[in-house]
Amino acid sequence: MTTKFKNYIDGQWVESSNGKMFEQRNPANLEEVTGLWPSSTKEDTLKAIEAAQRAFPAWKKLTVYQRAEYLKKALSAMVRRQDEFAEILTLENGKTFSESKAEIGSAIKEMEYQINEGIRLGGETMPSSIDGVFAYSTRQPLGVVSVICPWNFPFNVPGRKVTPALITGNTCVMKPASLTPQTGYKFLELFIEAGLPAGVLNFVTGGGTSVGNEMISNPIVKAISFTGSTGVGTRIHETAAKTLARTQLEMGGKNPVIIMEDCNLEDAVNATVTAAYACAGQWCTSTSRAIVLKSISGKFKEAVVERAKKYVIGNGMDSVTTMGPVCGTDQLKSILNYIKIGKKEGAELLLGGNRIITNGFERGCFIEPTVFSGVNENMVIAREEIFGPVLSIIEVDSFEDAIRVANNIDFGLSSSIFTSDLGKAFRFLEQTEVGLTHVNMMTALKEPQLSFGGIKHSGVGLPEAGKTGVEFFTEHKVAYIKYK
Numbered sequence: 032m033t034t035k036f037k038n039y040i041d042g043q044w045v046e047s048s049n050g051k052m053f054e055q056r057n058p059a060n061l062e063e064v065t066g067l068w069p070s071s072t073k074e075d076t077l078k079a080i081e082a083a084q085r086a087f088p089a090w091k092k093l094t095v096y097q098r099a100e101y102l103k104k105a106l107s108a109m110v111r112r113q114d115e116f117a118e119i120l121t122l123e124n125g126k127t128f129s130e131s132k133a134e135i136g137s138a139i140k141e142m143e144y145q146i147n148e149g150i151r152l153g154g155e156t157m158p159s160s161i162d163g164v165f166a167y168s169t170r171q172p173l174g175v176v177s178v179i180c181p182w183n184f185p186f187n188v189p190g191r192k193v194t195p196a197l198i199t200g201n202t203c204v205m206k207p208a209s210l211t212p213q214t215g216y217k218f219l220e221l222f223i224e225a226g227l228p229a230g231v232l233n234f235v236t237g238g239g240t241s242v243g244n245e246m247i248s249n250p251i252v253k254a255i256s257f258t259g260s261t262g263v264g265t266r267i268h269e270t271a272a273k274t275l276a277r278t279q280l281e282m283g284g285k286n287p288v289i290i291m292e293d294c295n296l297e298d299a300v301n302a303t304v305t306a307a308y309a310c311a312g313q314w315c316t317s318t319s320r321a322i323v324l325k326s327i328s329g330k331f332k333e334a335v336v337e338r339a340k341k342y343v344i345g346n347g348m349d350s351v352t353t354m355g356p357v358c359g360t361d362q363l364k365s366i367l368n369y370i371k372i373g374k375k376e377g378a379e380l381l382l383g384g385n386r387i388i389t390n391g392f393e394r395g396c397f398i399e400p401t402v403f404s405g406v407n408e409n410m411v412i413a414r415e416e417i418f419g420p421v422l423s424i425i426e427v428d429s430f431e432d433a434i435r436v437a438n439n440i441d442f443g444l445s446s447s448i449f450t451s452d453l454g455k456a457f458r459f460l461e462q463t464e465v466g467l468t469h470v471n472m473m474t475a476l477k478e479p480q481l482s483f484g485g486i487k488h489s490g491v492g493l494p495e496a497g498k499t500g501v502e503f504f505t506e507h508k509v510a511y512i513k514y515k
Contacts (some may be wrong), residue, residue, distance in 0.1 A: 035067045036212070038075060038236060039219055041082035042229025047071040047237070055212055058125040058356040058396040059346040065122055068212045071237035076204070076245035079233035083175040083202035084251050086230030091172050091200040095150055098198055102146050104225035109139055116217050120186055121347040123211040125356040125396065126310045128348055137479075138190035141496065144479040145191060148501050149198030154508075163515025170505040172200030173253040173277075177246040179267075180215055181258040182208035182358055183313045183418075189218045191479070192256045192279075193232065195500040201254075204233045204246055208259075210359050212236045239263065250274045254504060256495070257281070258315075261416075261442075261488045268491055279503050280491040281484055283416040284444030286474040287320040287437040289459065291430065292327045294449035295471070300334040302447070302473035303422070308342060308400050309475065311357045312420035315489075316445040316467065316475040320406075320413060321424045322433045328426045332404055335422070336382045339400040344387060346395075356396040357419055363396040366419035370401060373412040378423070379405040408436045416442065430455055438464045443487035445474040466490055 035052065037044040047069035057063040069075070090098070109116070117131035124131070154168035178192045185208055196203050207215025219234045235242050247255050247270045256279040257267050264280040271278045288306070290299050306318035323331050347355035357363055363386065370384050383399030398420055406413050406423040413423050427433045437446060447469040448459045456470045466485040469476055477483050477496070484494025493503040 033064045033067055036069070036216060036236070038069050038071060038079070039223070039234040040075070040079045041085075041233065048074050053209065053237075055123060055210065056359075057122055058358050060394050061360070061396070062394055066213050068209070068236045071235050071242050073241055073245045075237070076235050076242045077249065079204045079235050080175060080245070080249050080251050082230040082233055083204055086228060087174055087202045090202055090228065090231050093200070095152070095198065095200075098200065099146055099150055101222070101225045101227050102142070102194060102198055105221035105227075106139065106142050106146065108221045108224050109135070109142065116186060116214070118348070119217055120211070120214050121355070123214055124182060124185065124358050126347050127352050127355050128350075130310055130355075131347070134184060134187045138187040141187060141191040141479045142194045144496075145194040145500050146198055148498060149195060152199065152501050152505065159511065161513070163513055165512045165514060166510070168507055168509045170199070171508055173504060173506060174201060175251050176201045176203055176254040176256065176504060177252050178203055178205045179243060179246065179255065179257040179259065180205065180207050182210035183310065183315070184258075185211035185214040186218055188258050189215060191483075191495050191500060193218075196256070196504045197231065199501050199504045201504050202231050204235060204252075206235055206237070206242050206246060209236065209238065244270075247271055247276070248274065252276055254279070256503070264491065277503070278492045279495065281315065281495060282489050282491075283442055284315045284317070284485060284489050285319055285414065285416055285440050285442040286316055286445040286465075287322050288318050288446070288474055289433045289437060289448040289450075290321060290323040290327060290331055291448065291450035291452065291455065292324045293451045294327075295451070296327070296330060296334060298471065299449035300331065300338055302449070304335055304338045306473040306475040307422040308339065308354055308420045311354055311398070313358060313362075313418055314475050316477070317418075318447070318474045319417060319421065319423060320437070321422060322436050323424060323426055324430075324433070325426045325428060328424070332381060332402075332424055335424070336402055339382055339402060339422075342400050344392075344397055344399065354400065354420065357398055359396060362419065363398065366398055366417060366421065369412055369415070369417045369419070370421060373403050373406075373410070373421075373423070376410045376412065377405070378403040378410060378412060383420070408439055414440060430458075434459065434462050438462070441488040442485065444485035444489035445469075447472060447474045466494060
């Protein structure tokens with residue numbers, strides 16, 4: 032019997048008002064329905080927003096230390112239930128169990144940091160030009176905020192969105208991705224277990240045209256934190272402008288790694304391949320373009336292919352699996368279409384390029400690790416986000432050409448260079464057009480103490496994590512006190 036789940040609104044589990052449900056299926060075995068979820072309506076979402084509005088005054092009134100106690104209890108439960116959450120994440124998303132455990136571990140670090148950052152958050156005192164006046168600033172919560180989560184990191188991302196929102200005194204409506212609703216549900220359970228007051232965190236499942244539209248257009252909502260595609264993020268930004276709600280949009284990427292002739296080739300290959308195929312290439316910070324100096328391209332291509340061949344494809348719960356399926360049939364079709372386009376454009380397929388449909392794999396969304404060579408910067412596969420296990424190798428003549436090719440793209444999320452030349456490393460850091468960059472490290476690396484977000488078509492608004500994580504969910508208030 033397939034489990035039927037409910038929304039969580041104002042401290043109560045409730046069905047959608049229309050009674051409709053949608054299925055979530057395991058991408059490793061599409062015959063397995065993992066749960067039935069409410070196809071919620073605008074009316075359901077409005078109830079969640081209004082519940083959050085009612086809960087806001089009392090939640091705001093608590094001291095930051097009182098709010099932190101609730102969040103610390105949720106964090107303790109997260110630490111205790113790591114394996115349980117990792118299994119659900121693998122079941123819904125397809126990533127390997129070890130990758131899911133790593134995501135839960137990252138969420139723990141993100142949540143711990145944001146709790147403490149919220150406690151530290153304060154204003155500043157400044158001298159006044161007027162004698163006998165004391166001047167200072169402080170920060171205060173916005174009100175009701177919407178949190179719209181992605182399917183590729185459905186546990187970690189809520190951790191770095193919901194935590195700073197709640198610790199700073201806001202109340203939330205959270206929408207999980209429809210591909211991974213149970214992972215979001217498990218995240219919610221932590222706060223229920225912690226005794227969070229009714230209405231402070233509400234959970235609604237369903238489509239973007241019903242649930243999502245109300246979450247971004249309702250004038251009660253003061254801020255929207257979203258992770259997902261650039262197309263959807265752009266529409267959110269346009270809609271939010273009508274109510275003057277602030278937006279925090281973490282969107283697409285087409286992340287380059289530059290391989291110089293003086294690099295440590297083994298390190299460069301390992302980092303490139305890891306960031307290209309971890310989580311089946313479905314990180315927004317995955318390496319999708321390897322920009323390689325021609326003098327070293329032959330060795331690099333050979334080593335990349337040999338390293339990529341070592342991946343063991345399979346169900347993420349199998350201990351020998353090192354790359355699971357992609358997340359769902361839409362993703363499968365999209366990636367295969369991009370591979371088809373790459374072949375048609377004349378790129379040379381060095382490895383992979385196929386859906387795996389033997390030995391039971393036909394029931395899942397499995398794609399081989401794929402490597403294209405002979406790619407030029409104007410090809411579709413070099414410009415558009417594929418979001419799958421596809422790496423394009425682009426050969427260039429010089430360091431300057433590599434920088435130009437890396438920047439000649441609409442996206443600006445992450446980048447990396449492998450070189451032993453300190454001068455070139457710093458020139459790269461100055462010139463790369465991204466929000467997150469690296470030297471001799473993979474493009475996917477990030478840590479919770481530093482902000483995370485892109486520029487250009489990759490990000491809008493204050494970035495997540497770090498100090499800006501809590502800053503986004505607060506507004507300034509300045510006070511002048513005449514005491515003489």
